[in-house]
Amino acid sequence: MAYPISLEDMTPQRKDAARNWEHILTVARELVDEGTPLQLNDVARRAGLGVGTVYRHFPTTEALLETVATPCLEALAGCGQQALTHNDPWTAFAAFLTKVVESQVTDPALVKVAASAHDVLPRTTELKAQILANGAKLLARARDTGAVRPDVDDADLVPLMCGIAYATYVHSASPADRLPTARRYLDTLLRGLHA
Amino acid sequence: MAYPISLEDMTPQRKDAARNWEHILTVARELVDEGTPLQLNDVARRAGLGVGTVYRHFPTTEALLETVATPCLEALAGCGQQALTHNDPWTAFAAFLTKVVESQVTDPALVKVAASAHDVLPRTTELKAQILANGAKLLARARDTGAVRPDVDDADLVPLMCGIAYATYVHSASPADRLPTARRYLDTLLRGLHA
């Protein structure tokens, strides 16, 4: 961790390239927010760029999706750190999971990135590992103090979060309904996890 | 319900067509069991038939998928009926949900069919409604006796089941791990639903 890799490291050198990179990302962000499945041809057309340009910056759809999701992942990594400073292990654990599901149902990119086992960008892998590590610590603390049932494993965190997000998407047609629904489902899950 | 519609009603008239219909379904069943995403071109090749033949019998991937899932849906409808005869509302409710998730993680076709809002085949809509109606009755019974928290709604059943199935697929690479994992997750959910 001597030289942390940040977004800037992967932005291109030339001005036009940097501008296009940002532009592509902006358009992609819009499409993701619309719920559109994010096709690179689409992105190129809506950005007024050639297909080649888009593909040079982001070799695959996955790469673009992961880049779109990166800021959100960074925020979650920060949340995890912050939660670890709370005194009550259970509250900290619950608060962290709440943040995670809220992010997931707010940003469709996040679920796909979280659910896929093999990432394209190293940065994504790194962030996911960091978030998972924080989650594992929070879980361990809560489990050790007897707040969480002992048979819950680190490896269950990501699947359960994705499951709640998926359930929320199945339930709600409109994005407005998603946040309360997700909170309700998480609430149920937390009751189930509580010892 | 005077004249129940069954599978036979949608099989073609001519012998060769009927044979091909069955054959396509068998091949599709195999592919789904393998976890393959079920592409109609694929089905045609593996069945030794023309693409046109497959598309005539099943206009879309969805139609084929729903037909593949139909027997399983019928079984679940039966389970729901049977569960309603049990005396203990909570046990009946839990047993039914267990059957549902077990089916879902055993048969990948089921999750997709359950999660999609608009069905292609009337039969699928009918069966889903039937299953949901049974689930709603079981839930109502369990809720009325105070076994289940009052804020759980009928409309939550399908999303929650799909969520658990999804979480299970995210968790387990190998099909063998899926059943125990799904049971564990459902167990947690049931604790959360219990009043």
Added chain:
DNA sequence: ACGCGAAACGGATAGCTCATCCGCATGTGT
């Protein structure tokens, strides 16, 4: 300011999957 090399652009293009359409073959009733 100018020119040159490198970097980036853009679209033509190839490969792939989905889906349709229609001439041909095959089954079925007379």
Added chain:
DNA sequence: ACACATGCGGATGAGCTATCCGTTTCGCGT
């Protein structure tokens, strides 16, 4: 056996992914 209807099958087109390469643009050194 014949004729008609029904079903077959692949050729075909539309859409998306991804690549490749000739052309343009940038920015640095002179």
